[in-house]
Amino acid sequence: MSDALIQLIIILALALVVVAYAFGNSAILVWVERKLCGHIQRRPGPCEVGPFGLFQTAIDGIKLMGKQIIIPRNADKRLFMVAPVLSFVPPIIALMVIPFSKHVQVRDLDIGLLFVLSLAAMNVLAILIAGWSSANKYSLFGAVRAVAQNVAYEIPLLICLITAVMWTGSLSLGDIVNAQGGTWFIFYPWGFVAFLVYFITGMAETNRAPFDMPEAESELTAGFHTEYAGMGFGLFFLGEYTNMLLMASLATALFLGGYNLPFIELTGDGVMTELLRVFIFLAKAYGMIIVMIWIRWTFPRVRFDQLMNFCWKILIPVSMANLAITALVMKLGEL
Amino acid sequence: MIATIKEIIGGAKSLLVGMSITAKYGMSKTVTAHYPFETLDITPNFRGHIDLVVNTKTGKHKCISCMMCQRTCPSGCIEIKAEKPEGAKKKQLVEYHLDFTKCSLCGNCVEVCPTKALEYSNEYNLVGTSRHDFHFELVERVVKRADAMGIVVVEEKAEEPKPEKAAAEAPVGDDNSE
Amino acid sequence: MIPHPDPTQETLVLNMGPQHPSTHGVLRVLLKMDGEYVIEAEPVLGYGHRMHEKMGEVRSHNGFYANVGRMDYGGALSFAHGHVLAVERLSDIQVPERAEYIRVITTELNRVASHLLWIGAFLLDLGAFTPILYSFDDREIALDLLEHVTGARITFSYFRVGGVCNDIDEQFIEGTKKFIKRMRERIPMFHKLVTGNIIFRKRVEGIGIIDRDMALRYGVTGPMIRGSGIPYDIRKVEPYSVYPEFDFDIPTYDEGDCMARHKVRMDEIEQSLRIIEQGLEKLPDGPVMMEKVPKKVKSGPGDTFMSVEAARGELCYYLATDGTDTPYRMKIRSPSYSNLSILKEVTSGILLSDLVAVMGSMDLVIPEIDR
Ligand code: SF4
Ligand code: SF4
Numbered sequence: 001m002s003d004a005l006i007q008l009i010i011i012l013a014l015a016l017v018v019v020a021y022a023f024g025n026s027a028i029l030v031w032v033e034r035k036l037c038g039h040i041q042r043r044p045g046p047c048e049v050g051p052f053g054l055f056q057t058a059i060d061g062i063k064l065m066g067k068q069i070i071i072p073r074n075a076d077k078r079l080f081m082v083a084p085v086l087s088f089v090p091p092i093i094a095l096m097v098i099p100f101s102k103h104v105q106v107r108d109l110d111i112g113l114l115f116v117l118s119l120a121a122m123n124v125l126a127i128l129i130a131g132w133s134s135a136n137k138y139s140l141f142g143a144v145r146a147v148a149q150n151v152a153y154e155i156p157l158l159i160c161l162i163t164a165v166m167w168t169g170s171l172s173l174g175d176i177v178n179a180q181g182g183t184w185f186i187f188y189p190w191g192f193v194a195f196l197v198y199f200i201t202g203m204a205e206t207n208r209a210p211f212d213m214p215e216a217e218s219e220l221t222a223g224f225h226t227e228y229a230g231m232g233f234g235l236f237f238l239g240e241y242t243n244m245l246l247m248a249s250l251a252t253a254l255f256l257g258g259y260n261l262p263f264i265e266l267t268g269d270g271v272m273t274e275l276l277r278v279f280i281f282l283a284k285a286y287g288m289i290i291v292m293i294w295i296r297w298t299f300p301r302v303r304f305d306q307l308m309n310f311c312w313k314i315l316i317p318v319s320m321a322n323l324a325i326t327a328l329v330m331k332l333g334e335l
Numbered sequence: 336m337i338a339t340i341k342e343i344i345g346g347a348k349s350l351l352v353g354m355s356i357t358a359k360y361g362m363s364k365t366v367t368a369h370y371p372f373e374t375l376d377i378t379p380n381f382r383g384h385i386d387l388v389v390n391t392k393t394g395k396h397k398c399i400s401c402m403m404c405q406r407t408c409p410s411g412c413i414e415i416k417a418e419k420p421e422g423a424k425k426k427q428l429v430e431y432h433l434d435f436t437k438c439s440l441c442g443n444c445v446e447v448c449p450t451k452a453l454e455y456s457n458e459y460n461l462v463g464t465s466r467h468d469f470h471f472e473l474v475e476r477v478v479k480r481a482d483a484m485g486i487v488v489v490e491e492k493a494e495e496p497k498p499e500k501a502a503a504e505a506p507v508g509d510d511n512s513e
Numbered sequence: 514m515i516p517h518p519d520p521t522q523e524t525l526v527l528n529m530g531p532q533h534p535s536t537h538g539v540l541r542v543l544l545k546m547d548g549e550y551v552i553e554a555e556p557v558l559g560y561g562h563r564m565h566e567k568m569g570e571v572r573s574h575n576g577f578y579a580n581v582g583r584m585d586y587g588g589a590l591s592f593a594h595g596h597v598l599a600v601e602r603l604s605d606i607q608v609p610e611r612a613e614y615i616r617v618i619t620t621e622l623n624r625v626a627s628h629l630l631w632i633g634a635f636l637l638d639l640g641a642f643t644p645i646l647y648s649f650d651d652r653e654i655a656l657d658l659l660e661h662v663t664g665a666r667i668t669f670s671y672f673r674v675g676g677v678c679n680d681i682d683e684q685f686i687e688g689t690k691k692f693i694k695r696m697r698e699r700i701p702m703f704h705k706l707v708t709g710n711i712i713f714r715k716r717v718e719g720i721g722i723i724d725r726d727m728a729l730r731y732g733v734t735g736p737m738i739r740g741s742g743i744p745y746d747i748r749k750v751e752p753y754s755v756y757p758e759f760d761f762d763i764p765t766y767d768e769g770d771c772m773a774r775h776k777v778r779m780d781e782i783e784q785s786l787r788i789i790e791q792g793l794e795k796l797p798d799g800p801v802m803m804e805k806v807p808k809k810v811k812s813g814p815g816d817t818f819m820s821v822e823a824a825r826g827e828l829c830y831y832l833a834t835d836g837t838d839t840p841y842r843m844k845i846r847s848p849s850y851s852n853l854s855i856l857k858e859v860t861s862g863i864l865l866s867d868l869v870a871v872m873g874s875m876d877l878v879i880p881e882i883d884r
Binding site (some may be wrong): 037040041042043137138141145209210212216217218219220221297298299300301302303304305306 | 525527533534535549636637638639640641642643646647650706710712713715716864865866867869
């Protein structure tokens with residue numbers, strides 16, 4: 001067999017693993033979210049199906065699949081069906097370039113970061129299509145809000161990422177992680193600010209509470225997915241959690257040193273070291289996700305115009321200034 | 336500018352305070368009861384549907400069929416059937432029919448009864464698949480409850496017919512035909 | 514009624530309710546919107562109308578006990594209090610003092626429970642899901658205590674013309690004292706978690722401003738008028754029952770926004786706790802029911818008017834009778850209904866999210882509006 005063929009097989013196998021992992025991740029995250037929210041609210045959360053209610057999500061998934069798919073009469077049928085898929089598939093594809101460890105990475109593209117961002121931006125398209133095609137005013141409100149919010153929040157997000165890219169000097173995620181080594185980007189003050197802004201915008205980009213404008217249950221009933229029943233809704237749900245993972249992984253790779261321990265270089269390419277690296281990476285990513293869940297169950301929802309003001313008047317200037325400071329520091333370092 | 340920065344810092348602090356509170360509660364013990372496996376004690380004062388009081392000595396009810404409760408019930412859920420057997424001086428209660436679907440648990444019937452023959456049951460787990468499951472025959476229930484309490488029913492006079500027994504034997508689905 | 518808009522115009526009609534998560538029941542609000550801005554909000558009522566007033570005219574005074582709780586599920590006891598006081602005033606019935614104290618204690622406990630329910634629901638409207646569980650944690654204790662004396666948790670049917678139907682016992686008194694202690698520790702927690710929160714403050718400060726003048730014009734009552742700086746509380750301005758014997762304050766805030774209403778209610782919980790504490794201390798001995806209760810409460814022909822302070826505002830009963838035990842006419846002025854009338858003016862020109870916040874801060878109980 002030629003080398004190319006072996007490479008292809010490895011890539012396909014890894015891709016399959018990542019897809020399976022995306023599903024498993026959503027199942028586990030739903031469970032984690034419900035369990036955490038339960039305990040925060042002083043109740044046990046799911047605890048009947050399986051040990052600690054671990055299989056609750058599986059049962060719920062089966063229930064969702066068993067439900068009738070209802071398409072409103074006035075809805076644009078084709079778009080209506082496409083939207084959930086569009087919300088779920090892109091983040092999974094984007095996961096392919098995430099370096100979970102030195103070698104556990106389906107493909108280390110030279111423009112990996114760009115690839116991730118372009119796919120992550122598809123999420124808002126899915127929401128827009130869902131909201132528009134539902135032929136429901138509440139859905140439309142949700143969609144309009146989503147577009148305005150995501151477009152606005154993409155700017156500080158990108159500026160923060162540019163800060164990281166400038167510091168590490170590469171668009172390839174693998175290189176970015178390697179360049180950080182033991183001294184993560186977040187250890188520098190400008191890195192910390194960039195991380196903070198990224199975290200906030202990341203929450204807004206994934207439409208998580210307190211920035212869940214497109215859903216805004218108490219205002220828009222369920223926002224863009226008001227009309228979705230059964231698995232249509234289920235796919236949006238899966239998409240949301242995969243997006244969360246994507247955001248958290250990106251932050252881990254860019255700011256938290258990826259699979260590196262702080263100040264200690266992990267050397268060697270053995271299976272055990274690789275596993276350890278994957279573990280370190282996932283621990284960081286899930287740590288961030290848990291904080292996101294914790295935030296969701298603590299705060300009220302912000303108002304839409306305040307959200308935009310916050311972005312344009314605070315986040316963008318701060319991230320811009322941060323970018324300038326980083327550039328300055330780098331230039332001074334060169335001298 | 337300074338005001339904005341102050342607000343941001345103050346705001347961030349308030350957010351952290353909120354998060355520390357939820358974290359504290361998240362760490363502490365849950366307060367809910369795990370329902371089907373764990374039930375809370377119901378206070379003895381709980382007002383369930385009305386029931387005839389069982390006389391612990393005789394195992395019978397104390398109703399004298401004066402109809403006060405039926406008349407006073409604002410929702411019209413009590414239907415009493417009483418007859419005067421030949422030779423007997425007093426009226427005998429034959430059927431005490433309670434339509435719990437209409438009852439608003441106001442308690443008027445219990446308070447108006449001259450012989451204190453009514454009480455609230457402690458049943459809170461009432462479920463049914465049809466509304467007929469909530470039509471109760473209280474005289475029958477007296478027999479059953481006396482049985483459950485292990486009270487031997489004492490007959491007062493030999494010549495009296497046994498109204499409780501008669502009621503108990505009546506087909507249960509009788510009230511469905513209304 | 515908002516007419517169907519001209520399709521060439523840039524407004525749309527949004528139908529909020531009757532099954533909308535933040536209309537708390539079956540209220541329907543027709544919104545004329547320009548984008549996210551509400552131009553006009555028109556409440557449409559009647560989805561849960563059960564003719565309680567008419568029922569009061571065909572039932573005897575005693576038969577109406579059960580109805581009052583069905584009107585306001587949050588604070589059923591203040592509704593019952595108004596009703597029995599009206600009937601007692603109509604037919605000159607003197608109530609034993611102990612009964613009147615018990616009425617006040619349980620009503621205030623119910624008011625605390627009602628406000629706790631409100632905090633939870635208000636924050637749900639604003640998108641915070643956790644505080645409702647914390648407030649229900651406390652409310653549950655209050656309801657357990659009330660269940661212990663009244664036998665029911667929501668629709669109590671506890672007050673009778675001439676007294677109350679069940680005396681309170683040591684267990685209730687001990688439990689209530691513990692509850693007061695617990696609540697005093699919990700209120701600062703709510704202030705930290707909710708009142709101080711920057712997102713919450715941004716959502717409610719300066720939103721839905723009702724100034725003094727507007728509040729007077731529409732006749733809003735309860736925490737809403739007190740949030741506009743007018744210390745109008747029936748318990749003080751027109752004292753009834755044994756309220757004059759208690760030492761408590763009427764919290765007012767001048768801002769007139771949602772935050773002021775929130776603060777008024779939080780402070781009212783503390784004041785209610787004070788009343789309960791004093792009531793338990795002063796509780797006289799004696800019967801809880803007048804001695805000879807007439808089977809049929811009758812009076813000569815005449816009419817009467819009684820207003821009490823319910824959890825949501827001023828509640829009035831007007832009873833006219835022709836001498837039988839059934840009122841000839843019963844009219845109820847329920848607080849939420851009058852408070853809702855202000856919605857149109859307050860919410861014109863604000864955002865949809867603010868409309869939800871304003872409606873939440875009004876503490877609407879729909880069964881009481883559609884009674
Ligand atoms: S509690 Fe009231 S409604 Fe129920 S049966 Fe007795 S009188 Fe009728
Ligand atoms: S009021 Fe009492 S004694 Fe009279 S019929 Fe009813 S239950 Fe029997």
